[in-house]
Amino acid sequence: MNVYAPHLRLTCASVATAALLSACSTTGPAFAPVSLGTDPAAACARLGTPIPASLIGLPSGAASIDSTRLTQPVALSVADRGPTPAARITPATPAHCQVLGRIAPLDPKAPPILFQVNLPLQWNGRSVQYGGGGFNGTLINALGLIPAARFDQPTPLAQGFVTYGTDSGHQNAPGVPPQAFAANDEALVNFAHASYKKVRDVAVALMQQAYGRSPAKLYFVGSSEGGREGLTMAQRYPNDFDGIFSRVPVINWTALQFAGTRNGLATMDGGWMRPAQVQLVHDAVLASCDAADGLADGVVSDFAGCRTRFDVMKLRCAAGQGGDVCLSDAQVRAVQTLHSPYRMPFALTNGVTEYPGWGVSGEATPAFGPTGGWNAWWLGTSAPAQPPQPTNGIAWFYGSGAVQHFYARDPAFDVRNFKPENFAARIGQVSALMDATDPDLTAFSARGGKLMLLENMADYAQSPYVGIRYYESVVARMGQGSVDRFFKLYTAPGVDHVGSGAPANADILPALVAWVERGQAPAGLQLFEQPVVPPFAAARSRPLCEWPLWPRYRAGDAAQAASFECIK
Template sequence: MAHRLIATTAVAAAAATLAGCSWMSSKPDSTPATAGATAPMRNVADTCRSLAGQIIEPGQIGASAKLASGPARIDSASWQSAAPIAVAERGPTPAALITPATPAYCKVLGQIAPVDLKAPPIQFQINLPAQWNGRSVQYGGGGFNGTLITGLGLLPAARFDQPAPLARGYVTYGTDSGHQTKPGEAPQAFALNDEAALNFFHASYKKVRDVAVAVMGQAYGRAPDKLYFVGSSEGGREGLMMAQRYPADFDGIFSRVPVLHWTGLQFAGARNGIATMDGGWIRPAQVKLVHEAVLAACDAADGVADGIVSDAAGCRGRFDVSRLRCQTSGGAPASDNCLSDAQVKAVQALHSPYRFPFTLANGLTDYPGWGVSGENTTSYGPTGGWLSWWLGKAPPAVPPAADNSIAWVYGAGALQYVYARDPKIDPRQVTPEKYAARVREVSALMDATNPDLSAFHARGGKLIVLENMADYAQSPYAGIGYVESVQARMGAGKTAEFLRLYTAPGVDHVGSGAPSQVDMLQALADWVEKGRAPAGLQLVEQAPKAPFTVQRARPLCEWPAWPRYQGSGDVNAAASFACTR
């Protein structure tokens, strides 16, 4: 893609629109993270309000990566009083039910001006705690972003009963990735602008990181000792992109259910939606039928029938959807007790790889099929299993409708806005063959599939990847395949020095269906700062109300191991299971 980013004159014009004074703080592109660690720390309560109106010059934003940028401006800086935890009765995800307690902190809101003045600014929020531990956490986004990530919520997979990073003394921050989704507008509409698209692909996260380091330097009088990035889904991809493109910027990264093979996911997701047209759409009662058939074939294989398929990879070989085919002829409609030919073919498409006719970035030629288990997960409303991610409330429409599945709305929209760059085109007409040059271009910019993490390893970085095995928003086998590619490139022994891959059986994309909660930030920090590699981690499932009782627990197993019941003991206790291959 020819990123026609307006050069010096546009930067000057952008700077002129952001009136205010400028400062020279620690330069994030050249100053080590530990620089200034011994300097006396300023009281952020005293410096907070003085941050408003400040300007960070373009030379401090993305310069080491040769990213063009306008200046950043602090629009407001306000002191926030401590607030207690709050729990909602309902929410779209487990984590959304909890608004964690916050300490007293300085809330900083600002924006980074674009170079192309037709592009939106990059909005950001930075939270500066009164009691700083010298560390920071950048939160990743989700979906197509377009909403400001505040950095105030729970981290992905976090336990409900443990403090959020800000309450632990971390500076936290997030961004909208350079665009704001507007009511009535497709979430992918921003991608028609080159700079907005590049910011979403990878540039905005680097730019905001640099701004955050500069703000920390101004607020506290020193740079952070350690920097962490934590994200899930799209945010998981962003974390991997930071390790691959900007390996010097973060000491530790936690990437949960990352949509790393983004190009493959969009085409495969659209393919899966098309498969449910013309009689292939599967009704809710039939989804339950498939779910129960998977459990009958695989649930007890781990030693206990408890509704969780622990050996999800092994179950792929034991479950055959064709056995649910209706014994009818002439294409008669399926009952709730069987599947028609079209429905069987739709499920087989979901389980099959999507193959490209040419090679994408980093040598990939296909996107892996989805696995089995968790088909009927609906623990937290419309965010689990097939009904949310793959099927929706009605068969796919052209153009996509509100009651369609997330996979169709996202995949079809990506094909229209990102690849064809034609909002009116029928997504069924957007094929890799017709748009080969653009597909390769986006893959090179967006897909976080580069297995060469040698620079990240050399700087001492640590990376933890967590895949949920009942995920239908993206295939967990994409992340598994990526880690295996790193092992092939760098060697299994060297990879083990800095990278861990864990899998959570029965858990869907957002954490529903089975034990899914673990304090991964602490595990990551201990590995980075104490050299203590993760060990003995457990997944728990907590009641989403105080006192957040643990209802079930499992050992968190490193791939390819999975938890097997040992034949005795409480089936809801992690101690009754052992990781096995």
């Protein structure tokens, strides 16, 4: 471990660098700070009492505390780990009271819900709940950067927020498919929504014990599955959070599993592509679309227009041609399948009938760990197998496993024979639990909640056009004027699911806090492309445009956001 800076001790006032101080001042204390006490170790130890089920707003067992400890500060360091750029950074962490515990299930056969709550020694009166990822099953410690955060920002905990996370109510085990927990009904409901609500209520009870008062403002941040969780909180529990940031959320969860499985099936029987052929498509997309935004810089900013400009048929092998310089008919059909919508034979919850196709750009985005572009999410290093193999694309591994464990409820089911109409009743049940597609956010808006949604437009884990469709469904339901007062949708061109490929980092949490607490709607936000090595100097920046706008180059330094304008 290479240690770079032992700063960030307790509060923003002690942050050493100007960039971090600026980030802190944006969220400056609107509430009188509260101390954990003159003897933090003793105060931390007193938090070991169980929390009764009566303090949890859903039917539940009680919460027990496994351990409490006063931690020592951790210096900023860089570790060679993934899967995301942000995960390669171990941010500076102040001394705090770490509480580990579990919420007992009602069904004795269901797993407990594990949680971690981090209590700063000097509290700013706010809290941040972190969402999970994938199928969860791993405890989220809520110590890292929030999704899409600039690397030179302090973590919420270092700014004085209480932070907390959960494993969503099941624990992964070696050799066991990550979807196997769905065989237990309570575990599935916990994964769908209940665990996040329950842990939120337990965390509030712990804050009351530790500081003598409830949080003045509560925030939720999440990416991918965690982004779905954030939207689920706005839809199901509109009174529980004041501000929510949802990044690349897997909103239309049920149809995504089927679409991912369909896309994998399309690469069987000759449709699978080698990395050199992926690069061929990637280069062809750039040739068709890169300069359309006024600048040939490797980023397709007019992502929607590129969907009509790029024609995969132009890469079709001519008679007698082959190898990595063209695509076979089966490969062309596979790409067309990826880009086309997946249509359900019946409506899912909230009347949803299809999953939009994926977009173009970022096909050969380099991977951080296991993730990046087609080679990670769609294709893997070998064609899809039954049963799924670790070398297969992530979408196939996730989607086919979900078909087996969530819908067919048969771990040995051959997904090549899957027809949704044969499982309509079960699909309806799971869709009602998992799909965060309810467009009626009236209750969340009415109590002052604010929602920021960010879609990365080179995302192949989920289609970014799902988030766009969801936003448009909310506008259709509530009206543009009403939506503008509480809901912002942003798009990041050229950025993949995990935040690589183009400028991807922004001052999201400060903007969300200012909107919630001071009524200052986000404006002038920028995306930064930063290395993971301090001092994290930005290589280039772009304006973070609200949908349906996208950044077009005007003139000046191409590395500066000021040289671009958001246009429609």
